[in-house]
Amino acid sequence: MSDQRYSACIRWLHWTVAAGVAVQLALGWGSEALDGDAGMRLLRLHFQLGMVLLMLMLLRLACRIVRYLPDGLVSRRML
Numbered sequence: 001m002s003d004q005r006y007s008a009c010i011r012w013l014h015w016t017v018a019a020g021v022a023v024q025l026a027l028g029w030g031s032e033a034l035d036g037d038a039g040m041r042l043l044r045l046h047f048q049l050g051m052v053l054l055m056l057m058l059l060r061l062a063c064r065i066v067r068y069l070p071d072g073l074v075s076r077r078m079l
C-alpha cells in the first residue's frame with residue numbers, strides 16, 4: 001500500500017503528544033513556582049499526564065513499526 005501522508009493514527013498521536021509535552025512543561029514549571037497544595041496538585045497532574053504521554057508514545061512507536069511510511073521516504077516499514 002502507498003500513500004502521500006502519514007497514517008491518520010500517527011498524525012493524531014503526533015499532535016496529541018506534542019500538545020501534551022507543551023502542557024507538561026507548563027505543569028512542571030508551574031509546580032515549581034507554586035508553594036503548598038497548589039504546587040502539589042500541579043505536580044500530581046504532571047505525573048499523571050506524564051504516564052498518559054508515555055503510553056501514547058509507545059502506541060506511536062507500535063504504529064510506526066507496523067504501518068507504511070508515506071511515499072518518498074526511504075524506509076518503507078520496520079517489520
Ligand code: HEM
Pocket residue numbers: 020021024025026027028029032046047050051053
Ligand atoms: C514529556 C514529559 C515531561 C516533561 C516535558 C517534563 C517537564 C518538566 C519540567 C519543565 C519540570 C520543572 C523543572 C524545574 O523547573 O526544575 C519538571 C519537574 C518535575 N517532573 Fe517532569 N516532565 C515530564 C515528565 C515527567 C514524568 C513522567 C515524571 C514522573 C513520573 C516527572 C516528574 C517530575 C518531577 C518529580 C518534577 C519536580 C522536580 C523537582 O521538584 O525538582 N516528569 N518536569
